[in-house]
Amino acid sequence: TNIPFLQNVLNNNQFLHGTVDTQFIDENPELFHLRTGLNRAQKLLHYLGHVMVNGPTTPIPVKAKPSSVDPVIPQVPLGQPPAGFRDILLREGPEGFAKAVRQHKGLLLMDTTFRDAHQSLLATRVRTHDLQLIAPFVAHNLSGLFSIENWGAGATFDVAMRFLYECPWRRLQKLRQLIPNIPFQMLLRGANAVGYTNYPDNAVFKFCEVAKENGMDIFRVFDSLNYLPNMLLGMEAAGSAGGVVEASISYTGDVTDPSRTKYSLEYYTKLAEELVKAGTHILSIKDMAGLLKPKASDLLIRTLRDKFPDVPIHVHTHDTAGAGVASMLACAAAGADIVDVAVDSMSGMTSQPSMGAVVACVRGTEQDTGIQLEKVFDYSEYWEVARGLYAAFDCTATMKSGNADVYENEIPGGQYTNLHFQAHSMGLGNKFKQVKKAYAEANKLLGDLIKVTPSSKIVGDLAQFMVHNNLTRQEVEEKADELSFPLSVVEYLQGYIGIPHGGFPEPFRTKVLKDLPCIEGRPGASLPPLNFDELEKSVREKHPRITPEDVISAAMYPKVFDEFKGFNSEFGPVECLSTRLFLEGPKIAEEFEVELERGKTLHIKALALGDLNQAGQREVFFELNGQLRSVLIKDTQAMKEMHFHPKALKDVKGQIGAPMPGKVVDIKVKAGSAIEKGQPLCVLSAMKMETVVNSPLSGTIKKVYVKPDMHLEGDDLILEIE
Structure with missing residues (x-):
């Protein structure tokens, strides 16, 4: 105990001023308020030893080692970085900032390298350690950026804590210190904040308030169903925190295809009217799957620009099909103020279009970005080498190019890698083509949804469920009242994330839910405030x-x-x-x-x-x-002891097997319990997807073969019913 005691002595004002006497210890009992040591060094040795003996603590989807080469950090001049758009925001406030953006000559860029790019390509695994190394270079050499997207969405929060074991708030704080001049932008899921569920309204407001205090500037607010009440809550929360509100319409379908009538040009225009009326500072189009083709880009953006001449327009896309640069140039020509890009070595495929390509294509035109191409090359070189450190998570391990089949399956770029990761983890890696086809079928089953987290996760969960159980769309519809659907699907049909455009699919919804309760209206409205x-x-x-x-x-x-x-x-x-x-x-x-x-x-x-x-x-x-x-x-x-878990025999009616590989999260029955058909038996979890296993028949539980936290393979015996 002598070290913390002496630290207290050395921090004592009386001691520092040399005015101590023989009563010093008696008069300062706080000297004995000993703060326990963090013991960080020994704990880190324990971690390093654990990895040396047992391998990585974070799940590794592909057997690939990190590159042995470290990225070279480009030179940064001494002193403060040059002024950027954040200086305008701090001086003029959100309204003045929006006016400055609209009056700006030339195309503005948002850089997604710090978030969406690595979410799409590297399963969101990039660590704060590698972001902060390149941050000073960005501050000094890319000060003309509109913003840097470096935070928000569920993945940043979830993965940071779950797989990287780091605090997402510390990431924001560290980057803010290193990049004081460029606005930071985050993705806010409306009433879902940065989670996959609904939160009490005061929790969303508190989140935005604390995010703004920690350095966040621009809140891109969206809802996974474009459900207006959810979006309005998020906009109000971001606005009351003092942030720039960027209301974002999630885009799906094709506005140039007359056969795609559900999500028409009129649908998007009316939604934009509501958001502008609600006071958004910036209007955004969020093309999360990269479905905007150049012709559709021109039609949509030109229509919005004519209707809202004073509102800045910001367009987000993914480059999955390879047409991203062409589409963003079309948006710029049609009147968009800002488009999203990622640095070259972190662009393309399911990520955003190439920063270097866009900068080069508009150089010398009225849309010139003012960004030096040579600095983009230096920035790209850092990430090209840094990306090698994440080889085990890189989608290029199995996916060698973009794919235009996204125009059919409409899988969001941010989900594509995660879905691929999940498919491998669940033993469906060799069936990924089937998963993509099933995704399109699952989307139709659910009524043709706007697909972005968490709605995209619901479609993905149903798709993997269909592939794992060899079910066609028709079979799912016919057996809907018997199947144990993923929990996310059931909760969506109950109304947990809002009401989809055009309503819920019937009779599918009724067959799945049976007697389960439904939520009417905005889900979070009925939740009591969080204490x-x-x-x-x-x-x-x-x-x-x-x-x-x-x-x-x-x-x-x-x-x-x-x-x-x-x-x-x-x-x-x-x-x-x-x-x-x-x-x-x-x-x-x-x-x-x-x-x-x-x-x-x-x-x-x-x-x-x-x-x-x-x-x-x-x-x-x-x-x-x-x-x-x-x-x-x-x-x-x-x-590990050799353990052979019994399998459920399909021809024995009372044997209930695991519908897919996963961990047992909850067991809802015990031996001797009387149960009814459709009653929940247990909950399995696999890669953030929870599945409730329901009883296919009435009877009595004869024996339970599983325990909480037990890992099961597909068809492993869960319990027997007689």
Whole structure:
């Protein structure tokens, strides 16, 4: 205890001013308020040892090692970066900012490299460590950008905590310090905030308020069904926080195709009218699947520009089919003020169109971006090498090009990689073409939806369910009252995310829901306000060291946040490690440094990996700041006992098998329970998709074969009914 005591002495004002006497300790009892050490160094050694023995802690979809080459960070001049659009925003406020954007000569660009690009190409796995290395270069050399999209949507929050074990708020704070001159932009899912569900209204308002305080500037507000009440709530929350409101219409279909009548030009124009009337600062078109062809781009944007001459128009797309640059140039020619791009080495395919290509194509024209192409090349070179660190998550491992079949299946770019990842995790990797076809069929089953998270996830869940169970669209419709549908599908039909344009599909909805209750109107309107004081109190009881931002994370993702803090408590600040060390640990005899904070750097050398002992552990030896340290690590592979789980026999009526691989989340019955047909038996989870297994018959539970957290393969026996 002497070290924390002496730290208190050294921080005491009386001691610092040299006015102590023999009563000093008696008069300062706070000297004994000893703060427990973080023990970060030992925890990080424990993490590194764990990775060396057991492999990565984050799920790896493809067996590929991180590149051995580190990216070279381009030189950055000393001093403050030049003024950018954020200076206008801070000086003029959101309304003045919007006017300045509209009056600007030339095409403005939003860079998605820091979020949507890596969500689309690398399953959102890019870590803050690699973002902050290139951030100063962006601030100094790309100050003419309209904005940088670096945050928001569910994936940033969820993946940061669930798979990268880092705080999403710290990412925002660090990047804001490094890029003070360019506006930051985030994706806000209307009443869903940054989650996959509805939250009480005050939680959405509180989230926006704290996001703005931490450096967020522009809130692109959308709803996965274009459900206006949900969008209006998000707009009001972002606006009341002092942010720039960018109301975004999610685009699907084809406005130039007269046979696609559900989502017509009139539909988009009327929706835009409502959003402008509600006071949006900027009007956005969110083409999340890359369906906007050049002709449709011209028609849609020209119509909106003529109707709303004073409102800035911002267009987002994905380059899945390869037509993204052509479509964005068409948008610019038709009157769009801003288009979304990603730096060249992080562009194309399911990401955004190439920044370099757009900058080069408009150079010397009235749409000239003013961005130096040579600086784009330097920026791209960094990401080309950095991308190699994430080889295990790169969609190019199996997907070698864009694909124009997106015009048929309409899978959003951001979901494409995740769906591919999920398909591999669930043993459907060789059936991905079927999954894409099933996606289109599932969309029709659900009534032809606007498809963007969380509605796109619902369509994807149903598609994988159909492929795994070899079901056609017709069979799903016929057996809808018997099948155990993914929970997301059931909740969508209950009205949990809002009301789709044109209403719910019937009789499919009635057959699936049977007697389940439905929500009428805006789902979040009926939720009681969240008591943040009580939430903070309960979070502090579990995790003493928390920030106000942590409370918001707990409100958005309670279970994921809890697991993240538990991991953090066990393994320390793993975000300080380089990406290669984070994913595969050090090699024997490798020496490296880890900067915990400014002025606190660990010098580590991996020395040796011991043999397996009788307790199933290996001792891993390190040198830490010149001293020998060792950690005992349980070898999980060696400890695994051979376990053969029985399979459900399809010809035995009472044997209930797992409909797909997954983890048992909840068991709702026990041996001896009397059950009715359609009653929930258990809940399985696989890659964020939860499936409720319902009873196909009435009877009594004879035996339960599973336990919570048990991992099952498809058709593994869950229980028997007699």
